[in-house]
Amino acid sequence: MSISLHGVIGRGNFERDLNFAVADGEVLAITGPNGSGKSTIIHTIAGLISLRSGQLQSDNITWDEPAAKTWITPEQRTCAVVFQDLRLFPHINVIANVAYGLRAHGVPKDEAMTRSSAMLSHVGLATFEKRRTLDLSGGERQRVALARALVVEPRVLLLDEPLSAVDAASRSALRELLPEVLASFAGSTILVTHDLVDVEALATATFGL
Amino acid sequence: MLSQKSTRDALLISLQTSVIAALLSCLFGVPLAWFLARSASRGLSALRVICISPMVLPPVVGGIALLTAFGRRGIVGHYLYDWWNISLPFTRTAVVMAQVFVAMPFLVLAVEAAFRQSDKGLEEAARTMGASPSRVFFTVALPAARPAVIAGIALAWARSLGEFGASITFAGSFPGRTQTLPMAVYELVSVDYRLSLVLSLVLIFISVGVLAAMRDRWMVGR
Numbered sequence: 001m002s003i004s005l006h007g008v009i010g011r012g013n014f015e016r017d018l019n020f021a022v023a024d025g026e027v028l029a030i031t032g033p034n035g036s037g038k039s040t041i042i043h044t045i046a047g048l049i050s051l052r053s054g055q056l057q058s059d060n061i062t063w064d065e066p067a068a069k070t071w072i073t074p075e076q077r078t079c080a081v082v083f084q085d086l087r088l089f090p091h092i093n094v095i096a097n098v099a100y101g102l103r104a105h106g107v108p109k110d111e112a113m114t115r116s117s118a119m120l121s122h123v124g125l126a127t128f129e130k131r132r133t134l135d136l137s138g139g140e141r142q143r144v145a146l147a148r149a150l151v152v153e154p155r156v157l158l159l160d161e162p163l164s165a166v167d168a169a170s171r172s173a174l175r176e177l178l179p180e181v182l183a184s185f186a187g188s189t190i191l192v193t194h195d196l197v198d199v200e201a202l203a204t205a206t207f208g209l
Numbered sequence: 210m211l212s213q214k215s216t217r218d219a220l221l222i223s224l225q226t227s228v229i230a231a232l233l234s235c236l237f238g239v240p241l242a243w244f245l246a247r248s249a250s251r252g253l254s255a256l257r258v259i260c261i262s263p264m265v266l267p268p269v270v271g272g273i274a275l276l277t278a279f280g281r282r283g284i285v286g287h288y289l290y291d292w293w294n295i296s297l298p299f300t301r302t303a304v305v306m307a308q309v310f311v312a313m314p315f316l317v318l319a320v321e322a323a324f325r326q327s328d329k330g331l332e333e334a335a336r337t338m339g340a341s342p343s344r345v346f347f348t349v350a351l352p353a354a355r356p357a358v359i360a361g362i363a364l365a366w367a368r369s370l371g372e373f374g375a376s377i378t379f380a381g382s383f384p385g386r387t388q389t390l391p392m393a394v395y396e397l398v399s400v401d402y403r404l405s406l407v408l409s410l411v412l413i414f415i416s417v418g419v420l421a422a423m424r425d426r427w428m429v430g431r
Contacts, residue, residue, distance in 0.1 A: 047339045074336040091352045100348070101338035152253035152339065 001005070002188040003079075003156045007054010009037060009044045015052060016040075020207055022156075022188040029199040030192045032209030033156035038192035040085060042160045045190065046081050047074035058156060080149035084164060086141055088133040094144055095120065095129040101152040121153040123177065140168025146181065147155075155187040162191065163198055173203050215384040216408065221395035222307055224388065226301065230308035231366035237309075238316040239271070242348060245317070246324035264314045272378025275299055279306070279379075304387050305379035308369035315368055316361030323357030324350060326381060360423050367419040371412060 005019035016037045033036055043049045046065065047058065050071065056064040059077070063072040079099070089097050095116050096186060102112035120126060123143040128136070133144060142165065162178065163171050179202055182189055182191045191202055199206055245257055263271050279286040279297045289295040297303050327350060335345045351358070373391040382392040390408060397405035 032416070048333050048337070074333075075341055077337075079337070081334070081337045083330070083334060085330065087328075087330050089331060089335075089349065100335070102343075104335070104344055106323040148338070184257045 003045065003056075003190070005041075005051075005056045005060045007052070007056065008052040009040050009049070010052040011037075011043075011049055013041045014040065015163045016209070018054075022190060022205075024188055025204075027182055027202055027204045028190060029195060029203030029206045030204060030209060031196070031199060032191065032192075033194060036209040038194075038209065039160055042081060042083075042158045042190070042192060045077075045156065045158055046079060047072065047077050075078060078154055079153055079158055080154035081158045082142075082145045082149050082160060082162055086145045086161040086165060088144055088148075090132075092133075093129065094096060094125065094131050094133060094136070097133060097144055098148045098151055101148060103146060105152060116147070118150055120182075121179065122150075123147045133181050137170065138166045139174060142166050142170070143177070145168065146178075150181065150185065156180075156186060157187060157189045159189065159191040159193075161193055161195075163193075163195065176195040178202055215388070216393055216404070217391040218385045219388050219390045219408075222301070222388065222413075223390040226308060226374075227302045227366055227369035230305050230312055230369040230372075231362050232307065233309050234313040234316045234360050234365040234369075235358065237398040238313045238361065239320055239351070241313075242317045242320035243324055243350065246321045255402075260317055261314045263311050264318075268311055268372070268374025269378050272307060272375040275303070275310060275375065275379040278293070279303075298379055299383065299387060301339060301379040301380075301387060302374050304389060307375035307379045308372045311372050311375050312368040315364040316358075319357050319364065320354055323354040327353040363419050363423050367416050370415060376410075 002022065002024050006019050008017050009153055010016065012164065014037060018041065019030065030038060030041060040049060044051060044064070050067055053066055055062060058077070061072070062068070062070045063077055064070065089100065092100070095113065098116035098119060103109065107115070117126075117129060120129060121202040123146055124169045125140060125143050125147065127143075128140065133141060142162065146162070156184060163174055166174060175198075182202060191198070194198060215387055241260060245253065246259070253430065266274075276283060276298060278284050279289070279298050281287065281290045281298065285341075286297060289297065292340070297306065331349050331353070332345050335349045336342075340348065372389070373395065376387070376389060376416075377392055380387040382388045382396065388396075392410060394405045394408045
């Protein structure tokens with residue numbers, strides 16, 4: 001299993017017992033209403049919040065296990081996140097956003113730029129390299145966030161409400177693009193959403209909160 | 210007026226020491242501001258009070274504090290003197306130390322506010338993309354706080370340029386060695402009032418000039 005979580009997640013007064021595993025090539029959709037802890041799951045797997053108890057593992061490596069005092073920092077985890085609010089860096093251009101993770105992983109600049117450029121083409125943004133992220137539409141920003149997550153070739157892709165920040169027109173375009181992109185992604189994907197249309201379009205398995 | 214050697218020296222010493230003091234304030238103040246804005250350690254508010262206190266302390270008291278710490282028989286100073294024969298008071302270095310002591314809090318306050326306002330989500334995103342905490346600091350947090358850092362350096366520099374009380378107590382007013390422009394003005398008042406007035410005007414123009422240059426960044430939010 002490329003990712004498995006058995007334990008209690010929590011943030012503030014909120015707490016929830018969870019038990020799931022996702023294999024390579026699978027897309028697990030986690031659904032639930034607002035406030036049911038969907039983002040907390042993503043943040044816990046990414047290492048921005050720690051588990052209350054239990055164990056989080058990826059490829060048989062324990063990322064988080066409070067009882068054993070095991071903790072892998074966010075930057076060491078082989079996962080990538082597309083945040084609900086995207087969190088693109090406003091002070092650098094599109095290609096620098098995409099290359100950021102590669103550079104942080106020590107990939108030489110030329111190679112990082114080549115790979116980022118290829119990834120931008122893959123998501124349909126070939127001519128957007130030098131644009132500022134603030135000047136993009138919601139759908140374009142979403143694609144940058146997706147390219148930025150995929151370019152580091154993560155083992156686990158975490159998508160937090162990937163279509164919520166997008167207008168209706170871009171949404172249908174992204175609904176076509178996302179299954180394509182996910183089909184060529186070798187690792188496992190966890191998608192949290194409250195939209196059942198997304199689930200139908202993308203997921204291979206579902207899990208309700 | 211600049212034909213008088215002591216006046217020219219005072220201006221040069223002022224410019225030299227205030228620029229060094231502003232750069233040192235940046236070097237130490239920015240990491241300190243980051244720590245104050247992001248750390249969850251206990252005792253943080255006490256640390257903040259200590260860091261900011263030079264802003265409300267009478268500068269002379271600051272000078273005496275520096276003498277007590279770094280004087281030849283001071284708490285730290287006597288080790289410096291006994292072990293390495295280093296004596297700090299009444300040197301150019303002492304002028305810079307006094308200026309940093311008084312000016313750095315201005316920079317720390319400005320930059321800490323900017324770090325607090327900056328989007329923590331971007332820093333989290335950078336972490337999940339594989340960036341170490343120091344990389345996050347230099348590539349995400351610092352660029353976001355850049356206008357505040359520039360404003361902070363300008364404020365610290367202007368404050369250093371005008372520094373008088375702490376410097377004259379800790380460094381003395383020796384023409385050509387530690388005498389800065391404000392000290393020269395003070396000593397000239399009773400001797401040559403017109404010249405002291407002219408030098409005062411020079412200081413006013415420089416200070417107001419800095420504030421005017423910073424008005425977009427500093428007065429109208431960041």
